[in-house]
Amino acid sequence: MLSQNEMQQVIDYTASKGTEFSELFLEDRADQEVRYSDGNVQAVKNVHIYGAGLRLINGTEAIYTYTNDVTLKGLKSLADEALSLLSSKAATGTEAKVLTLAHRIADPNPVGKEPSMAQLKEKIEIARRASGALESAGVPLLAQNVVYSDMDQRIWVANSEGVLASDRRVNTRARAYYTVGNEKGSSYEWADVVKCGGLEGWNNDELETYLREKLRSTYTCMNGETLRSCRMPVVMAAGSCGTLWHESCGHSLEAAAIADGNGDFIGLIGETVAGPKVTLIDDGTLPGLYGSSMIDDEGHQRQRNVMIEKGVLKTYLCDHLQGKKIGMRSNGCGRRQDYTFAPTSRMSNTYLAPGSDDEDEMIRSLAEGLYVKRLGGGSGGSIFSLLCTEAYLIKNGQIDRPVKNCMITGRGIDVIKKIDRVGSKLQAEYGGFCGAGSGLVPTTSFQPQVRISEMTVGGEG
């Protein structure tokens, strides 16, 4: 990888050619993956990701280039290509600041047992345990396979403002793919258990418990009834139903959306945008969570951002460039999948702050409604949609029969105004990948149990 002196040379070079801001992002990442099914290891893979991205910004014009020729010569050549694409350059060169290594920040996910130091048989054992959990869940299993994977990513960021920062992110994951079915049909799902920091987190039966429960709920709802489209109160369980916030308003609160003129939250800072019980936070510093790291991918320290406080919009999630476009400074949200992407404003760990309402009362007080225990994939924007992978009707204050293939949709800014209960028990979740403009980034989205007084739900018409 480049030395500090070589990074300085590249930054100085681009500055001397009339660039206002330049940023170098270097990445060296080692992944290993074990695929397991039918009682056997089916494949083992090693992946070495290695490359550099160079970004040049003048005003709001941005050029992004990348290569895996990570040598001083290769990067100077890349810089020449990038400079040739920059329409506006200063008439005379500018001077970059001297790179100064950032002070050490507390790591929210310190590395214990490094994946590279662990024996392969330990990783195989995790995959075997996951596979065994699926087999022993007691539901008809048509197909399954498990993938254990680990990631050890080192990044370095250097820019013309003198920032020089580095980070190391390590996590391990067991992903189970499964198809359950009977003579009436089948359903395909997947489930993830993620541990941040190293292999030390796998020494309990959390993996097996989670996978068995997930498999059983998939089977239960596969045989559920189809809910005809209607409007009703919806209670959403604590934990991963927090995806509601990610899709209903999270993307619309990213500076990229605001700068593009997309979404319902433009120009509303200081205004009421949600119910008074809603305080929505994005925090990249939370220990043990998948979306956490020491710095973002622009070298800024991660921070806690209160987006909505008691229903009032307080801030957007900002990276350097999109923040500049809307007149706001970065608040540590510049993220990217890898060196092949320019960073942009992204969520990290997005959660609804706990309230004080009684979880049982939320259901007990309803003559009819929908109880959503788990969400699958979804899409966000002004209008969002979410697939309920485990949901039940509420009848006369009780959780009743399961429903299948139920979508919930709505306009985000309308739905979050209808939150009439927020429970007191916040529950985190393992997290997953969010896909957007700067690729796939790890995020978590979680909440306490909430109730939406009314929204549209439906399976078949």
Next chain:
Amino acid sequence: MEIKQKYDAYMKQIQGKPGLWEVNGETKEHLSLFYEEGKRISGGTDHQTVLYARAGETATGYAVSQCLSEDPAALLHQAAENGSVLENNGAAKGGVVPGNENVCSVEERKPLADVETLKQIVDRAEVELPGEKKTFAIKNTVHSQFVSNQKGLSRYYSRSHFELNAYVDGREYVATATAPELMQFQNMAADIAEMAKNDLPEIKIPSGNYRAILSNYVMNMFWITGWMLFSGRSYAGGAGAFAGRFLQQIASEKVNIQDVPALPGIGYEAPFDCEGTDGVVVDLIKDGVFSGLLHNLETAQKMGMDPTGNAGRTAGLVVGTDVTITPKNFVMCPGTVSDEEMLAKLGDGLYVFDAFDQFHAVNSASGQFSFPCSAVLVEGGVRKGVVRGLTMNGSMGDLLMDVEAVGDRLSYMPLLMHYTYQVAAPAILVKNLNVTVNI
């Protein structure tokens, strides 16, 4: 080419070694520019080479590297070591994957286009496309690939591909070509004109079953992941909505679907896949009969069929490191019915013109779909109003059986985020579509 030569030299050294020792090197180079109201506002260029090794004497393991200075022996031995784990953990049935032998072919590497060439494409689009406020993203990709193994396989190709994304009246349209002068905008202009007809007052309809037209765009949204229903890997494993129904009628006789290695002047072109197998035209559905599957060497061998040159690494959102199945140009073949005729045939029903969340909407095991969408209510063949916040539900099997008419015009959709495959589809008229409504 330098990297290929390095690996070719190593393969010569180990010629005759048992098992399979193979490296597939894939290089993607891009030049992309973004224009708003005639002015260039951003751009980028990039170069990336990824080396995929698979190796082993008695069981195949995998290793991938983007580090260009990696020693060939080290990379291949890492892969082989991963393969040896299979033997020691009871997966010996996996064995060594088959590889191609004694095929050599080399092409000249294609250069990236320059800024002026891309700008000329944008200038033409600005003139030829309707709409007031237009922004454009234009990209040239040079995709080069080599495959080299110890069995005498040494192949290299290099192809150039152009993609224009036009954002017109808040909506994105795509046109692709294999050379700048072949970039045509008639299809895009027709799609824009069709979309403009949907600018109607918003109305409400009840949930229920409707006769429906699914537009080109909507059908592409189905097929961007729906092609997995024809994967030889899934079929061989007994999974998939059409499992066990090979050579049976699974669609209306009006339905024909193919996978083709090249669409002249338009689509992705790959003379051979990542295993070095030549691509062939595959009839997947012919006159409604399930006629073919997409195969790599391993799945073809398992099913006793010929390989089809569909070995790849990207399926939907997942870019894998081992070899799976991907299409090249997945085409639902056009029929003979024009857009106007189709609307007249519809009579009363819905014209579904937009769909969302394509990576989660179709379940590749069951073929069930639940697709958020927007549509226009049609009465007597006349558009009456637009309906938003719908979800269309059903199964791919029923949808294909219910096809009454197939449009005569194809639209194309490349897989965004990855340069890997393209789908193409006409509009279709189906006799029954279930929709639910946000109320």
